[in-house]
Amino acid sequence: MTFDHNHSLDFLNGTPWFIYECTIELDANYRRIALFLIYLFIFMVGLLENLLVVWVNWRRRHSASGVLFCIINVSLSDLMVIVIQPFFMMEVTLDKVWLWGSFLCKVTNLIYVVNFYSSSFFLALMTLERYLTLTRPSLPTLLPVVGRQRWIICAGLWLLSLFLALLENVHVDILEWDEPGCYMLPEHNFTEWFVSVAFLCTIFQFLGPAAIIITCNVLIARAVRTSPDVEGRRDVWLVHVYSLVFVTCWLPYHLVMLLMIIDDLDPFVFSCNVVEVLYFSFIVVQGLSLFHCVANPFLYNFLSKSFRRNLINTVISYIPKEEMVEQVEVGPKPNGGKEDPGRQRKMSNASTSQSDVGS
Secondary structure, eight states: OTTOOOGGGOEETTEEGGGSOOOOOOOHHHHHHHHHHHHHHHHHHHHHHHHHHHHHHHTTTTSSOHHHHHHHHHHHHHHHHHTTHHHHHHHHHTTSOOOSHHHHHHHHHHHHHHHHHHHHHHHHHHHHHHHHHHHOTTSOOSSOSSSSHHHHHHHHHHHHHHHHHHHHHTTEEEEESSSEEEEEOOSSOHHHHHHHHHHHHIIIIIIHHHHHHHHHHHHHHHHHHTOTTOOSHHHHHHHHHHHHHHHHHHHHHHHHHHHHHHHHHOTTSSOHHHHHHHHHHHHHHHHHGGGHHHHHHIIIIITOHHHHHHHHHHHHHTSOGGGGHHHHHHSOOTTTTOOOHHHHHHHHTSOOSGGGTTO
């Protein structure tokens, strides 16, 4: 998986680092079991959630709501990484042994890192779009329904994600140690490559999107306090939950990554025990960061009244008409049994994000 680092290749003054005695003992078996259960949970729950989100929202992808457009892209991005979870589950079970060849090693890593960036990019764009729509309704939106602007922005974010992912993926391959493993191991200048990729990751995947998400959500919370259609304090604190969940998913990962950068730049800063804990915990926080694939659909869709309404309507539309005859006969609808087209348009254009705050 991405950023796996075989520390046995490092040397201190010409002496392998593992010559230095470590007194701490960490049980890798418990870690493997925990990671397998984490990946299994993310695969089962995240797959169901994101499939429902795409299924319900895809028919409304041409909606005037730019937020809805971002939600679809976030779910598609999360689905990409969810479908490769079985490879990670088997890799964890086999203790980092990779049995599926060089091609799948590169492809799965590329998909993982593309999601790594694209999910954060589209969440940041969605929050910015939401803020501008709520507080600057007279200004043109970032993702207008007409023209090519929304498709150009969308393609640009995907291409940027792919470019950043390829910077790492170009050096990902099978390493034949005791057993074959999938690692990022450039042939030359490993430390320089690792530090550069980790630095770009911290800036583009976490610090930049986090600054946009937190700032816009704080401003949205201030705006909705004075909005007449706000349901209460729930709408105010909920926008802060979006920021909190993003930081909770990614901050531990980037903190550990920062310590790994420091250790690579100066191997004498941390003791052997600290290094052991650091690299032991990295794989754990890496797995925990994937909880965003489960949290995003719940926060930005299932808490939304309009999404739940559209989900019910979509399910009903697939029920055979014969089973609904009794309901139709109980009481005919106004307008000759046809639903009000104005109301239908209103429902189709309703926002499905951020629990309808300001929609």
